[in-house]
Amino acid sequence: MLIEGVITKVLVSNRVENFTFKDALRVPLVEQLFNGITPFSSGGQPGQLIVMLQTGIDGGRASSALLMKFVVYQGMIVVNFFISLLIGFHFVASKLHFLALFVIFGFLIHFFVIVGLLLIMYWPSFTKKLATLLFHPVKWFIKDEKFYAMRETMYSKIDNLFEESVRIGRQPKLLLKIIVLTFFQLLFYYLIPYFIMLSLGYTGVNVIMVTSLHIMIVMIISLFPIPGGSGGAEFSFESLFHSFMSSNSKLVLAMIIWRILTYYFGMAAGAGALLVKPDKVDDSDNRVK
Template sequence: MTRRNKIALAIMFLVGVGIFAFSLRKIKLHALWNDLLHINLWWFAVAVLCMLLYLGLEGLIVKVFISSRISGFTFRDAVRVPAIEQLFNGITPFSTGGQPAQLIALMQAGVDGGRASSVLLMKFVVYQAMIVVNFIIALLIGFNYIVEKMHALALLVLFGFLIHLGVIIGLLLVMYWPRFTKKLVSLCLIPVGWFMKQERLDGIKRQLDEKLDNFYHESLRISHEWKMMAKIFLITFFQLLAYYLIPYFIMLALGYTHVNIVMVTCLHILIVIVISLFPIPGGSGGAEYSFEALFGSFITSSSKLVLAMLLWRILTYYLGMLSGLIALVIPPTKVQDSTDDK
C-alpha cells in the first residue's frame, strides 16, 4: 500500500469510530453490553460464515475464469483478488479503487494484463447483471415499505437502480457493439482535448481503443463458453445470496426469530444499492443511517438496533478490509501466462 492509501485507511477507521460513537450517544452502555452478552453466538457465527463465503465464492469465480486459459492458478491466489478488492473499495470514493487493485493482484500472480483486464470486466458484467436482477425482485417486494417509511430513500433507491442499469448497458455495448463504443469514447474525449496537446490525446485514444479491442475479443470468447458462464452466474447468485442474508442472521443472533427472511433480505438488497450512491468511501454515514431507518421497525429495542447495525457494519465493511490487509502480506504464486492464444 502507498502512503496515501495507508492514510485513507486510517481516516476511514477513524470515521467509523466517530459514526459508532455518534450512534451510541443516546444508548445506555450497560444495556448495549447486556445485549452483547446474550447474543446467540451460533447464529452470529453463521453471519460471519456468510461474509467469508461471499469472499470465497468470488475467489472461486476468479479461479474459474483464469483456469479456463491458464493452468496452475491456485485458489489461494484467486481468493486474494476479492480480499484486496474489498480493501481498496473500502478506502476509495464510489469503490473506484477495487478494479485497479484486482488487476495488480492478478498481474502479480503472473496473469497477462490484457487477459486480467478482460476477466475482471467479464466478472464485473456478471456481478452487475445479478445485482440488477436481484434489485428488481427486491423492488417488487420491499419498495412499498421504503416509500411508507422514507420517501427520500425511495428516490435514492430508484436512482441507484438507474446507475447500475446504465453500467450494464455500457458494458454490453463494449461487448457486442465495439465500433459504436469507440465512436462514443471519441466524442467523450473531445472536451478532454481542450485541456491537453493533440499528441497526448491521440496516445490516450490509442490506449483506450486497444483496451476495448482486447476486452471485446476476450469477452466474445468467454461469452461463447456457455457451460462456464452458466457456472459463473450460478456461483454469483449464491455469492450475493450469502451477503444479502447477513442482516437476517444478525437479527436471529439478537433474538428476533420471527422476522420475515424474504423482506429482510430484500431490504438489505435495497440498502446496498443506496450505499453505492454515497461518495464517501464505504458509504460511511449513509450505510448506517439507511440500516437504522429500514430495520427500526423489525428491531424494537434501540440498543439492539444499534448493536445490529454495528455488527452488520463490522462484518460487511471492516472484515472485508481486514481480509484485504492480510491478503497484501501473502505473496502470490507466479503462473506462466502465454498470450499466444489470445
C-alpha cells in the same frame, strides 16, 4: 469472498494454466480493500487488475475476466432488486418516502453501469475512441515516439479484451456456472442482517422482507460518494430496520456487527492479502484449450 474467489478461479483457469486458488482469492480480498477506501467503490476494479497482473496474466485477458465477472454481478443485483421491489418497496415508500427515491436512483446507476460495460467489452471501436480520448493528455508529458508506442500497446490490449469477451460469451456452460455462483454469493451477503437479528433474539422476523430491505440498502449505499457509503449506510440500516427491532441498544449493536462483517472485515482481509506473494504464471502462450 470465498465464492467470488471461486468465480475468479473458474474464469481465469478456463484460459490460463497453473492459476492457483490462493491468487484467485487475493483478487476479491484486494477488491474489498480498494472498494472500501475509494469514493463510489471506484478502486475495486483497478485493484483487482493490479493483483492479476502481478501473477503474470495478460492485461487484456485479466480485464475481460474481471469485466465479465462484474457484469454478471451487476446483472444479478438488478434481478434481485426487481424481486425486492415487488416484496418490500411498499414498506419503504410508506415509511420513508425520500429513501424510495434513492432506491430507484441507485437502480438506474447499476443499470447504466451494465450497459456501459457491455459497450466496452463488445464494441472495440467505441472502446478505442474512449481510451484514446482519456489517454491523450499523456502526450503532453512524454515524447511522441513513446506515446504512439504506448497507444499501440493499448489498442492491442483492447483487441485482446474483445476477443476474450467474445470467447467467454460463447460458452453458455461457463456463464451459467458464474451466474449460479454469483447468485449464492449475493444470497449469503443479503442474508447477513437476518442472521444478525436471529442472534439477537428476534426469531419471528420475516426472512424475505429483511432480505429485500437489505438489497435496497445496498442500492442506497452506492449513491454516497464517501468511501464505504459511511453515514448513508448506517442511516439507511437504522431507518429500515428500527421497525423490526424495538430495543435501540440491540439495533445499534446489530448495525455495528453488520458494518464489521460487510465493510471492515473485508478491508482488513484485503490489507493482509496485499502482503501475500503471488504465484507467477506464464500467460504468453500457455492456454488451456
